[in-house]
Amino acid sequence: MPPDKVAAYADSLCYTDLVAGYYIGAPESLLSAVADLSSWFFGWDDRHDRDAVHGRAAGWRRLCAGLHETLQDPWAQRHHKDPLVAGFADCVLRLFAHLGPRWNARFARHFHPVIDAYDHEFGNRRTGTVPSVEAYVELRRLTFAHWIWIDLLEPTARYELPDAVRKHPAYRAAALATQDFSAWYNDLCSLPKELAGDEVHNLGISLIHHEGLSVQEAVREVHRRVSECVTDFLAVEPEVLGIADALLDGSAEGRKVSAALQSCVFNMRNWFSSVYWFHHESGRYRVENWDDQSLPPYVSDAPGPDVPECGETVPESVGGQE
Incomplete structure (x- = not known):
């Protein structure tokens, strides 16, 4: 920002x-x-939007390539000329300092599809393609980076969960409920600005386009799904806490795993209140205060480093995601 x-x-x-x-x-x-x-x-998301609006496909492809390369070797990208790549490298290196190679490799493995999903959205945006509700739900779980935010619960707890715990159906169900809530509540609060900006990626927009709902009906349906996520989490939370209790086998290792799992569930629960608070405090969603409802006043339309200006021809396939 200036x-x-x-x-x-x-x-x-x-x-x-x-x-x-x-x-x-x-x-x-x-x-x-x-x-x-x-x-x-948020900066990456805004670049994605502006590059799609202005057809800066070559610059967008370079950015995606730089992000993928950063996950392979963040040290090599620390001084990249694109600040989004350099900033990502800085974040990744700092995150990688906490739990070790196994967790780091998992984080990178989970982030590559996030980049590809954003690339897929870029193609949809350029062609005006609104995903079906089912396709959108799956795509959103990647663009919101569900498993990245869940992975970060473990360094918070200062312990890498064993696969048997992390992949347990109850743990995954609780995690998914928190992330779907967060993504869809974001869609609910973003709907006015995304309708104004001719966006195609929003649960409400998919419901309007494919299910024939009015804007008001779509808002009610997204609200229903958001509320259902809370119910789903509360239903499965006791089972996950029961797993934590069962891990207390009298050993020091058992106590560590149990405490880490309890920390993860505690912070999963915190997502609901934190996401709710953020969306009602952040100026990002106060669309009624913007002169141009399609463009937040702090977002620049200027291209990123070494990115062609408007009018560039967009190839049929953007980043191999079609």
């Missing part, structure tokens, strides 16, 4: 505040890195 926009908007966007309630108990260095990753995500 300095005047930083002064006017940065604090009120509450990007760094967003994760404070997600990861209670995290070391300060981890919380700082996650907060910066959250801010980076």
Whole structure:
């Protein structure tokens, strides 16, 4: 952002505040890195939007390639000329300092599909393709980076969960409920600005386009699904806590795993209140305060580094995701 926009908007966007309630108990260095990753995500999302609107396909492809390369070797990308790539490398290196190679490899493995999903959305946006409700739900679980935010519960707990715990159906169901809530509540609050900006990726927009719902009916249906996520979490939470109790076998290792799992479930629960708070505090969603409802006042239309200007021809396939 230009300095005047930083002064006017940065604090009120509450990007760094967003994760404070997600990861209670995290070391300060981890919380700082996650907060910066959250801010980076919003910057990446806005670049995605502007590049799609202006047809900057070559620049977008370079950005995606740089992000994929960063996951393979973040040290090599620390001084990349695109600040989004360099910033991502900085965040990844700081996150990788906490749990070790196995967790780091999993984080990278989970992030590659997030980049590809954003690339797929870029193609949809350029062709005006609104995904079906079912296709959108699956795509959203990637673009919201569900499993990235869930992975970050473990360094918060200072312990890598065993696969048997992390892959347990009850743990995964609880995690999915928190993330679907967060993604769909975001869709609910983003709907006015995304309708104004001719966006095609929003649960409400898929419901309007494919199910024939009115805007008001779509809002009610998204609200119903959001509320159902809370019910689903509350239904499965006791089972996950029961797993934590069963891990207390008298050994030191059992106590560590149990405590880590309890920390993860505690912070899963915190997602609901944190996401709700953020969307009602952040200036990002106060569309009635913008002169142009399709474009937040702090977002620049200028292209990124070495990105062609408007009017570039878009190939039939963008990044191999068609």
